[in-house]
């Protein structure tokens with residue numbers, strides 16, 4: 195018995211020993227793999243730019259990361275820089291942009307790293323896929339977003355939202371000292387309603403301030419913000435470990451996405467109950483072909499993301515700029531009075547198209563404040579950009595519309611000034627080369643909702659400028675942005691409104 199016990203103890207010690215050896219070996223190998231991975235990422239690169247990025251010393255001189263990038267890019271002779279610690283080549287060179295978005299489109303897809311970052315939120319939605327999944331959604335969406343449907347359907351939706359909700363809301367606070375309004379929030383509610391109506395045929399009534407902000411919109415905002423924050427971590431390992439352990443921001447993101455899933459599926463259910471055949475909205479069109487509920491959910495979310503925050507962002511910076519440039523406001527009013535008639539309301543899409551100065555002012559505003567400040571692709575095979583920059587396979591390549599709007603070689607010495615006239619020739623709006631101005635992207639993946647966006651931005655801005663005077667309450671010279679997939683003023687756009 196004693197022998198058996200000592201044999202048992204001995205064997206146990208033996209096993210524990212080998213078990214310990216095994217654990218240590220696994221740890222050593224994991225550390226080794228991590229080291230190789232970190233070395234690949236060049237996490238400890240101490241070039242001036244990487245050092246400033248990692249230590250955040252850039253923030254001593256610049257309010258926003260995009261302003262620092264714009265500064266570096268405008269100083270760079272090739273208009274291209276490298277952030278080694280992020281494995282990111284950033285360019286503001288129009289020839290490079292054309293090469294990436296058109297000439298070598300197939301070599302610069304969105305790629306796996308991007309779709310992983312946004313995968314939990316966007317799934318297989320159009321923003322997050324390449325290849326056949328992308329081609330299918332693009333074809334379906336193009337049918338819905340073509341010019342005819344924009345004219346007949348979008349103008350109607352936008353005018354309804356303006357006349358029955360936006361103007362009554364602004365009138366209700368006009369002239370009241372206590373009536374401070376955050377216009378950024380108002381625009382987000384406006385574009386959420388418009389996009390839901392246009393894309394799904396449903397009205398969440400977010401702009402009726404008496405109702406609480408829809409749970410869908412709140413969860414949507416949070417998921418968009420937290421997903422964007424993933425892209426800012428030095429290594430994806432950071433958010434992946436947090437996700438694995440369900441910690442902090444990843445725990446919040448999971449909760450927001452769960453809420454979005456429930457609400458998106460509810461949108462699909464309601465749409466199905468209303469019957470899809472008689473309706474021509476985007477979702478009905480997809481529902482006629484797609485049966486997979488999760489795929490439909492992904493499509494719903496991507497289109498909301500595409501059309502909601504971008505328009506709200508464009509409107510926020512446009513109204514901010516107009517408040518700072520009253521002479522531009524006066525020119526918009528004068529043009530509208532001439533074309534539409536004094537005290538007359540906008541009647542048609544055709545009238546909107548005749549407002550060349552307004553169109554120029556909108557383009558100029560987005561030149562300086564593009565709603566999507568930068569956009570990244572991943573290089574599939576080693577390549578050489580037109581400016582001579584070598585790009586290694588697997589590198590993230592980013593083009594930067596925000597920086598491009600601030601480059602003298604592209605826009606001239608007055609590039610920092612807000613001057614709608616630069617878009618006019620003999621009083622007519624004259625578009626620029628889209629690779630110089632990739633605000634709506636360009637090439638094969640150009641924005642499909644550009645016309646719809648322009649209808650919304652121009653109609654809303656016009657209705658505000660003609661009826662109200664907007665007084666800004668924040669005194670900053672340049673906006674401060676919060677992290678997110680689209681440019682968002684941190685602290686919103688608080689204003690006081692007066693009737694004209």
Ligand code: HEM
Nearest residue numbers: 500501504505508565566633634635639641642643646647
């Ligand atoms: C001022 C407003 C807008 C701006 C600045 C804008 C800008 C952009 C940009 C930069 C992209 C490329 C994104 C990428 O591939 O990573 C894009 C794609 C897209 N946009 Fe817009 N957008 C706006 C409004 C809209 C609206 C209102 C809609 C829908 C009604 C829309 C629908 C889309 C779609 C479907 C795509 C995907 C195109 C594709 O991948 O082939 N956008 N947009």
